Amino acid sequence: MAQKATKVQAARNAASLNRLHLISLAVNGVFLLVNFLLSSRNLYLWLIFALPSLAIELWFERSARPSFNPDGTVRRAGEDLEAKGLTEWMWDITYWTWGCIGLATVLGNRAWWAWALIPAYSAWLAWTTFSGARSGLQGLGGASQDAAPGGVSAAGQSKRQAKMEKREKGGQRVAYR
Incomplete structure (x- = not known):
């Protein structure tokens, strides 16, 4: 064998x-x-x-x-x-x-x-490969503009805190039965 x-x-x-x-x-x-x-x-x-x-x-x-x-x-x-x-x-x-x-x-x-x-x-294959690679490389520039590296926004709040504040202001409402 x-x-x-x-x-x-x-x-x-x-x-x-x-x-x-x-x-x-x-x-x-x-x-x-x-x-x-x-x-x-x-x-x-x-x-x-x-x-x-x-x-x-x-x-x-x-x-x-x-x-x-x-x-x-x-x-x-x-x-x-x-x-x-x-x-x-x-x-x-x-x-x-x-x-x-x-x-x-x-x-x-x-x-x-x-x-x-x-x-x-x-x-077409070359174009889709190139455009896919280009869009994949766009995210390598660092964190987004409104969030800092630790998941903390520019106002000093975490993402969870920002969501809770948005809910309280009426952006999202939870309906209880």
């Missing part, structure tokens, strides 16, 4: 890479088959928009393909293809590109415009 995690990751990576190559071959093969047999599609657009997916596929093959010693033991399991972050984003681009190729196969050359959603989604 030595290196069980390495063996499991190597098997998982090999299966994922084989599946990736088969799906890519099927999607691109059907596109080319439809292009040459039924109606012509723009091959230049296909090449331009399929290149990122093919480059990602090559990157995954290089970085995640496990290597084995001559005796069959795992030498290197490869990078984890289920990792979060950049790897997840590259899978998203691959899936979206396959979807766009499928749409272009069925609907024609105008379906390539769907690929423009990838940069739009990336810009």
